Amino acid sequence: MHKNGRAIIKTEKLPIKLWLKEEQMDEGALQQARNLANLPFAFKHIAIMPDTHQGYGMPIGAILATKGVIIPNAVGVDIGCGMCSLRTNLTEIDTDDLKEIIKIIRETIPVGFNRHKTAQDPAWMPEVTGNLPIVTQEYDNALYQIGTLGSGNHFIEIQQGSDGYIWIMVHSGSRNIGFTVANHYHAIAQELNQAAGEDIANDLAFLPESSKYFTLYKNEMDYCLEFALANRTLMMERVKTAFTQVIPEVEFADFINKPHNFAAEEEHFGETVIVHRKGATRARKGEWGMIPGSQGTRSFLVKGKGEAQSFQSCAHGAGRIMSRAQARKQLDVRTEVKALKEQGILHAIRSRKDLDEAPGSYKDIDEVMDNQKDLVDIQIELQPLAVVKG
Template sequence: MEVKIINDRPVKIWTDNVEESAMRQIENLTTLPFLFHHLAIMPDVHAGMGMPIGGVLACNDAVIPNAVGVDIGCGMCAVKTSWKLENITPEVLRKKIMRGIRKRIPLGMDHHKEPQDEAYLPTGHDIDKTVIVKQRHISITKEVGTLGGGNHFIELQKDEEGTLWIMIHSGSRNLGARVGEHYNKIARDLNEKWHSVVKPELRLSFLPRGTKEFEMYWNEMRFCIDFAFCNRRLMMQRIEEVIADALPGIEFEPMINIAHNYAAFEHHYGEDVIVHRKGATLAREGIVGIIPGSQGTASYIVEGLGNPESFCSCSHGAGRVMSRTAAIKTLDMAAEVAQLEAKGIVHAIRCQDDMQEASGAYKDIETVIKNELDLVKIKTRLLPIAVIKG
């Protein structure tokens, strides 16, 4: 970990590989008047909208919608099974399990054709205190239990003992995007009205605690976090059903779940503050988390060490090393496919556009993990068997 002083504010960075655009965003964050204590930057850092992905920002009495992002509640879940990979034939894997998952889980922009039971949606929320959630309440009954596109994935994996695991990366679908965009616009308009010192070109417009706009955003954000969890849980339930049909007698351990795009009230350095994690994972002491690699590389089940310097956080994945556009233009599809097939991985690459999610577009996960061994300890290393992308 390296400490830089930028605009008289400490910035703690767990990598020496920070792209120029991400560093500019880090510099912008240090100008925020409500920044608390220091800024923490995880080893998977890369440029985002306003705030870099892999950033942890603690604030006094302010929330920044763009410091949460538009895929609110996006995160990971994983389940260990009782079966060894050696007992699963390639035919069962491809024709029963992989084909069955694709039939049960809508991918990319697809939704369910029929509404799902409302029992699958979050409970304990007052929908009347929301705007976007209330507007989209019918729509989300068709979105729950769907994967989405971009870097979201379903992956079958094996641990070092050859045991089968299931891993999912997905979020709050279109609901989170609508909430994030709606409240970022409100924050931008209010900041302009107030002649805020936070310049609009920084894309870090904020909502002060104590305002009705803060409370409205907070209510909708919390719903999105819970909806993203419900989304992953329903997908995992249906994947387990597919696998149980293909492998009679298989058992599943309880699901591990953790989010990496959200804001929360937390206590750090003696004060109650609002911590934004944008592409960063909670790593309190004893908390079990998930750090996935890129397509075709290892993923890790980890346990948090509770390091206060990172606000008890760690990376959320490998982190991009090139933009989606650059990856499509420059990566060699044949070479990327050859690497996957040499490992025997059932992959999701079909065309040059798929290069945006190829391993070559991401940082080396082993280096990322090595850089944060003061934040987490490794519990399980997982290797991919088969990948489904949105």
């Protein structure tokens, strides 16, 4: 047990430290955590956050530190996916105004697989410097995708803060440019590992520091992180415009940005390592972060405590309790919609196909927050008022 009485799995090469009970992990995520703990280049231990669930190769809500290698799938296909938040000077908002703002947002920000009909101003794009072959290849397409939400669990949410103010939160990533970079270098990693006779599962294929592809991937990943931030920033500008059109006197402040799919060289336990966070947020001491619930539950603005055992990390959200297919099959549209209506939330559930993002498909956010009291301090609680989903 670690200091908070939570489980440490000690059956593998490295310990697995859990910020939830072992029995709360789905079997797929648990096996993936065991696979990580047996990697020959994994460092110190594996940290599993309370929002964890099965991913591809590595669980969502996991932190893996490595020595001398980087693993594309331990970052994931949505490189730089994350959240940003912005405070308005409004203390309340009329329902009719809220509906009009959401209408304008839907008109100006493409969602799902949609993209802009015209290329956006290249000034929004991060500058391309150095050798970035995939970024260069995808750059023109990205001009049509910057400022778009994407699908899955991505959202734009207008929220009432416990500080008395109306907040805006946006969750999105690097769109197709990040997806293409991730898949390209994962395929190269598989080829390199097979050629070298490495006994590593294909979905955890790695790029060694000695390979030119290590640096290429890292540089392209870093660009995708910048693109994901630019994507969220442009969307936030469009949301600000929507607010201003409806409420001209509105003002904005306190922009916060946090990615949760990335790898970075950091110092931990006295050594320089590459920390892979997949569905996990960095939480250095005093560092601001965001932990959203679902479109029917609270989100939280937090400050990190810099806990060493989690590699200075925390959860990135509530985490799924059902797969998307399970949610569509098992949840009831009327029940989910009724709960949202009772809270007065302008929600995004229209039919059974939307149930994969219903509140019932997610873990209890209060339990998730309780399980990571040693990782973050809650600063502001945010209650959803209106939601646009991907």
